[in-house]
Amino acid sequence: MARWEPGAAGRLRKAAVELFAEQGMEETTVADIAARAGVTERTFFRHFADKREVLFSPQDDFAAVFIEPMRQAPAGATPLQVVRAGLQGSTSFFPTERRPGSRVRAGVIAAHPALRERELLKMDDLAERMAATLRDRGVGEPAATLAARSGTAVFSAAFGAWLADGETRELAELLDEGLAELSALR
Amino acid sequence: MARWEPGAAGRLRKAAVELFAEQGMEETTVADIAARAGVTERTFFRHFADKREVLFSPQDDFAAVFIEPMRQAPAGATPLQVVRAGLQGSTSFFPTERRPGSRVRAGVIAAHPALRERELLKMDDLAERMAATLRDRGVGEPAATLAARSGTAVFSAAFGAWLADGETRELAELLDEGLAELSALR
Numbered sequence: 001m002a003r004w005e006p007g008a009a010g011r012l013r014k015a016a017v018e019l020f021a022e023q024g025m026e027e028t029t030v031a032d033i034a035a036r037a038g039v040t041e042r043t044f045f046r047h048f049a050d051k052r053e054v055l056f057s058p059q060d061d062f063a064a065v066f067i068e069p070m071r072q073a074p075a076g077a078t079p080l081q082v083v084r085a086g087l088q089g090s091t092s093f094f095p096t097e098r099r100p101g102s103r104v105r106a107g108v109i110a111a112h113p114a115l116r117e118r119e120l121l122k123m124d125d126l127a128e129r130m131a132a133t134l135r136d137r138g139v140g141e142p143a144a145t146l147a148a149r150s151g152t153a154v155f156s157a158a159f160g161a162w163l164a165d166g167e168t169r170e171l172a173e174l175l176d177e178g179l180a181e182l183s184a185l186r
Numbered sequence: 187m188a189r190w191e192p193g194a195a196g197r198l199r200k201a202a203v204e205l206f207a208e209q210g211m212e213e214t215t216v217a218d219i220a221a222r223a224g225v226t227e228r229t230f231f232r233h234f235a236d237k238r239e240v241l242f243s244p245q246d247d248f249a250a251v252f253i254e255p256m257r258q259a260p261a262g263a264t265p266l267q268v269v270r271a272g273l274q275g276s277t278s279f280f281p282t283e284r285r286p287g288s289r290v291r292a293g294v295i296a297a298h299p300a301l302r303e304r305e306l307l308k309m310d311d312l313a314e315r316m317a318a319t320l321r322d323r324g325v326g327e328p329a330a331t332l333a334a335r336s337g338t339a340v341f342s343a344a345f346g347a348w349l350a351d352g353e354t355r356e357l358a359e360l361l362d363e364g365l366a367e368l369s370a371l372r
Contacts, residue, residue: 078371079371080371080372113307116307117303117304117306117307118303120303120306120307120310121299121302121303121306124306141343142340142343142344142347142363142364142367143367143370143371145339145343146336146339146340146343146364146367146368146371147371149335149336149339149342149343150332150335150336150339150368150371153331153332153335153336153339154328154332156331156335157327157328157331157332157335158328161328177328178328178332181328181329181332182332182336183372184329185264185265185266185329185332185333185336186266186369186372
């Protein structure tokens with residue numbers, strides 16, 4: 001299962017987030033990022049297509065932490081139970097030690113419309129993959145799409161809360177709170 | 187309440203969708219669109235900032251058809267009942283006569299990633315406005331955000347179904363089917 005990678009890619013991500021927060025994305029070059037991470041520009045481009053992509057995990061890795069647990073959920077699970085398995089799977093991607101860096105990253109994304117668009121596209125792609133996984137399990141439409149999109153809404157709200165100043169609860173707890181609130185809406 | 191406008195802006199929208207579908211967005215100029223609509227380029231730019239924007243209604247007009255009925259919902263309404271009022275309000279924006287043009291528009295957007303990003307941003311903005319409207323009514327968080335985002339998920343699924351080849355049911359019926367499916371997920 002994918003996690004925050006400790007090698008060159010992880011150092012490049014950390015360096016980029018720091019530099020974007022310090023001096024803005026436009027003012028930061030790939031050379032700056034590589035220098036702070038202690039690697040060559042060539043190494044940067046072995047891992048990332050451009051300086052924006054460095055803020056985003058490879059989409060297949062990110063989606064897999066949701067999709068694999070959904071595939072492995074028991075056969076009799078309801079659509080929302082399957083979605084819950086996916087959301088809980090995502091917590092492996094966001095351990096406590098990743099929270100400070102994720103807070104800085106969120107601030108950079110909020111300040112740049114082009115990054116916000118990319119983040120929205122990636123969440124939309126995740127919702128589509130989750131809906132497809134539910135359909136593979138025999139869930140019909142529109143139930144599969146609604147369950148998947150309710151799930152990504154819970155994820156986004158819980159992730160935003162996890163990043164809020166002063167919040168100390170773990171993501172897993174915030175996700176379960178969100179799922180309970182979703183059920184209580186009825 | 188805003189509707190598909192019949193004047194110059196409406197003719198420009200119709201002309202643009204036709205031309206984008208016939209020859210692609212890149213190959214179509216503002217001059218082409220203005221000529222087909224029977225107006226000057228100057229008139230085009232009085233209504234739209236660029237040729238992409240012609241595919242999107244002004245966001246305040248689009249959002250208002252959801253937000254106003256939410257504000258006017260009875261004081262005792264549950265968050266989902268308020269969201270339902272907003273979704274049903276949106277049907278005034280999509281009368282039957284608008285369906286053929288909306289189908290062509292959806293095909294153009296699907297073919298252009300930059301347009302898909304703009305559409306996602308506009309739906310994300312709508313979800314934020316709906317959540318803010320619920321908070322104004324005293325709904326707490328994360329309930330307000332989850333109700334709003336479940337609502338936009340229902341809208342997107344119903345709107346996609348409304349545009350599907352051969353679908354003859356009205357949007358209002360598809361929205362209520364989606365809301366029922368959402369409740370049945372629990």
